[in-house]
Amino acid sequence: MSSSHPASLLRVTIGLMLAQSLAQAAYSAAVTVNTLAAVQLSGQKALAGLAGMAVLGGSALAAYPAGRLMARLGRRYGLVFGAATASLGAGLAGFGIVRASFFAFLWGLFVIGMGRAALDQSRFAAAEVTPQERRARAMSLVIWGATTGAVSGPLLAAPAGNWALALGMNTYAGPLLLTAAGYAVVAVVLCVALAVDWQALVNRAAEPATRATPTPPGISRSQQRSFREALRQPAMLAAMVAMACGQAAMVLLMASVSVHMSDHGHDLGDISAVISIHVLGMFALSPLVGQLTDRLGRRAVIVAGAVVLMAGCVIAPLSLDTPWIALGQFFVGLGWSGCYVAGSALLADTLGAAERARLQGANDAIVNVASAAGSLGSGLLLAGAGFTVLAAVGFAVALLPLLGVSFTSSRRAPDALRTH
Known part of the structure; x- marks a missing residue:
């Protein structure tokens, strides 16, 4: 080795x-x-x-x-x-x-x-x-x-x-x-x-x-808390809400955009272009998002990610023009990146060595459930209420990471809000 x-x-x-x-x-x-x-x-x-x-x-x-x-x-x-x-x-x-x-x-x-x-x-x-x-x-x-x-x-x-x-x-x-x-x-x-x-x-x-x-007070590197006990730590709760709600909101908007565009006369080329731009928003700028997370702090980037994600939810249904839909989907992807990268970093900061892998797995289980809920809810909302209502629900879900950070900030233990 x-x-x-x-x-x-x-x-x-x-x-x-x-x-x-x-x-x-x-x-x-x-x-x-x-x-x-x-x-x-x-x-x-x-x-x-x-x-x-x-x-x-x-x-x-x-x-x-x-x-x-x-x-x-x-x-x-x-x-x-x-x-x-x-x-x-x-x-x-x-x-x-x-x-x-x-x-x-x-x-x-x-x-x-x-x-x-x-x-x-x-x-x-x-x-x-x-x-x-x-x-x-x-x-x-x-x-x-x-x-x-x-x-x-x-x-x-x-x-x-x-x-x-x-x-x-x-x-x-x-x-x-x-x-x-x-x-x-x-x-x-x-x-x-x-x-x-x-x-x-x-x-x-x-x-x-x-x-x-x-290490936050009361938490040792060798301690092994249950998932419920860990959620009592404000930073842990804020990180989980950021990742789970960011994932759910992103999937809500992304899962049905192809059907939404097809229903309004867009061809496969337009749909593929929008999906590609969405994926670029999710992944292409993640190194920059990571750098900003280390420089500005985890919570600041979670808040910024939630705001960008909400902006995408507002923009996406405003027009049926392909560039406008693509811009909204790009913002949705970029906002997800902020919530996901910064939320993951905040979670990693708050866990002791002995409990880290187990509680990270529990967090990812919640994120996957949120993704499944977003996928299922996307189709139901599009069929029952239309894309505009779907985007409004996505906006409400994307608001939760911002509220989570605000709610926990006054109660937080040291969690690397700003690192140097």
Whole structure:
């Protein structure tokens, strides 16, 4: 194992970024065809949404156990296990398509979600080995790694489908089998890149933070609180509200924008452009968001993110012109980035070493439930009340992180509001 601290830290950061990029590319290739495969296998358009719900359900149910697993096995083996699980799930989903089994397909997607629940904690792995004054930047770089994957993944779906068709299989099986191979590569990358003296990196990262910002009163590095006990800490509550509500509001606006645009005469080119701009808002500027989080403070960026997210909710329904919709969706993505990056950094700052992985898993379970609720609510609101009302609900949800920070600020313990 490597012993040089700067070299080991660089190796871990680059490895996590590369793994995030590959994982997002693999997942995006599957997402491109999942709903189409669901309709084909079930024979009912009404069941198309079950594909996304299966992934979200797996992520929500597995996030907390994944955190406990990492607390027991360590970040390296926990993340590798997550990638291997996702690979197995993608293979099962591809097998389900080949065998025309809707049940096997959905079960495979559920297992993919379980694996993704572990991989989503890559950002916390980066935070764990990075000094507090640079922690948000490290987390944002890992999140930024998803940008290239989100763009390239859908482009791989068609060639993979043609490959499957040439072999006499269902064309939709190709992207799922590609996803399985992609996650297997992610497992190898993580196994190699994280083969460092992890505890030495953790100890080194804690030293500056210990001098600059003491552990909040009543919380020791060895203490293991329950999730309910941890929520009594204002900073923990503010971080969770920021991530969960930011996620729910973002999914509300994003999940139905394609249908909203299609209903008003936009073609696939316009829809794809808006989705791409939204994804750029989510990921492309995350390094800048991370830098601002370290410089201005976690709570300040959460507030800014919530305000930008609310602005996106206001702009999106004001016009049916593609540039205007795209601007609103970009703001929604950028606002989500502020809530997610700063919220993740604030959460990492507030937890002791012994409880960190477990409680981060519990937090991600809440975030995944919020995402599922946003996805389900988006379709129901669009069908029942229209896009304008949907955006208004998104605005109300996006307001909650701002209120959460305001409510907890007067009661907060030291939580690195501003780091230097």
